[in-house]
Amino acid sequence: MNRYDFAVYIGRFQPFHDGHLACLTQALDHASKLIVLVGSINRPRNIRDPFSYAERREMIEAAIPLGLRDRVIISGVSDRLYNLPQWVTAVQAAVDGIVGAAAGGDASVILVGHRKDQTSDYLDLFPQWDLCPVEEISILSATQIRDALLGLPEADLAKTLGGQPIPNGVKTLLGDWIASHADAWRALRTEWDFIRRYRSQFEGLRYPPIFQTVDAVVIQAGHILLVERGAHPGRGLLALPGGFLNADERIEDAVIRELREETGIKVPEPVLRGSIRARARYDDPMRSLRGRTITDAFLFDLRPGPLPKIKGGSDARRAHWTSLAEFQSLEAQMFEDHFHIVQDLLGRI
Structure with a gap:
């Protein structure tokens, strides 16, 4: 029997990969239901945030094993870069709204995640929820996956996509998305190449420029x-x-x-x-x-x-x-x- 009624898992999922899926399934070992909060939902398309909230939601839904889908609730939250209390309030409101609608006010909640770097500091912002640091499955990085997909010629894309640590359902969605958004994908690849060349000017410097x-x-x-x-x-x-x-x-x-x-x-x-x-x-x-x-x-x-x-x-x-x-x-x-x-x-x- 699960100890908690709800687990909360927060991330950007750009894109959703095998490490995310492992954290998701671990969270469901601790709680009856899981709330996946997708961050940065109103960002413009760029090489760090190439996929919209709707696209990432579809990826997550495609990755969840069939027997677990009815236990996962997906919602989104916008960034508040220079007003952290506003962001915390938005996360609390999203979770409280979902929990209240599904179970009333009397429900136990746990926050799940693993400490990777300073981007994981948000785990300390919600003391009203118990914290369960999930096991770090691997050193999988969405950044490395994006670089692999954006940095190779389009002719090699299918092979590269097939070799990435991404759930099969997400691979299918990504392949379809790239084929149907050819102009947007080429624009992202152009921007990726520009940023790569721009930053290469400073490689080898003891102190990167500010x-x-x-x-x-x-x-x-x-x-x-x-x-x-x-x-x-x-x-x-x-x-x-x-x-x-x-x-x-x-x-x-x-x-x-x-x-x-x-x-x-x-x-x-x-x-x-x-x-x-x-x-x-x-x-x-x-x-x-x-x-x-x-x-x-x-x-x-x-x-x-x-x-x-x-x-x-x-x-x-x-x-x-x-x-x-x-x-x-x-x-x-x-x-x-x-x-x-x-x-x-x-x-x-």
Whole structure:
């Protein structure tokens, strides 16, 4: 007889592999039912997050042995990069909602997982649930699987996919997905190759470089200024105006320069400087595919009035004003952590 009513297993599953399946089956040795919470459900498609929530949900369902499927409940949760309490609250709410609907309020819950690296620190955030560290089945890494699939010529894909430590049902889904999303898959492979070549410049260095960038959050009359990226990584995604700090400039000077270069905003420089209402540093170690990148973001709150004229330039295909109401629905189209930067900075005023 299982000791717990519910087990909770949290992961990104990009893609779902044999190690995930082993953890899932171990969890069901401890609990009658398992809640699988899929993370990062609103991320744009990129080489770290190539598959949508719906696609990953289908993978998990295809991997679960037939006799266990009615014991597994799958749900999702969005990232909250710079507001950990919000993410914890979202996880708690998802679990409480599922447990309440299935068993009422009186049910025992256990959190399962294994400590791999700093990404496993979330296991300490839920003291109301017992923690069961499951046995680490292997050193399987979803990153290595993604690299194997994205880094080889398409002609070798079927053979490579067949040799990966992935459940058979997931292999079938991946093969079908790649065949039916050829353009999206080629775009991912192009981005993967760009990142590989970009990072290869720094191989062999004793200390990998840490990059410094700047980003501008420009608000006026209930609108926010966004650009569409014209280059990898993130080509075609929406982003904040910004870029790399030059060696000979101050950070505030850099954000003014990048803002004017990428948007051509028709606002005098003294007015822009006088409109800065907040500034914060964002340093999530995984925030950029290019490598360790820290950004300083500035909130420019322009006085109410007609929206200034803009025109995309530099690395931006185009620039445009978007209502703050519409912006709230754009998380899946935003580059890197820019959606979360905006949410954090706006919360500061």
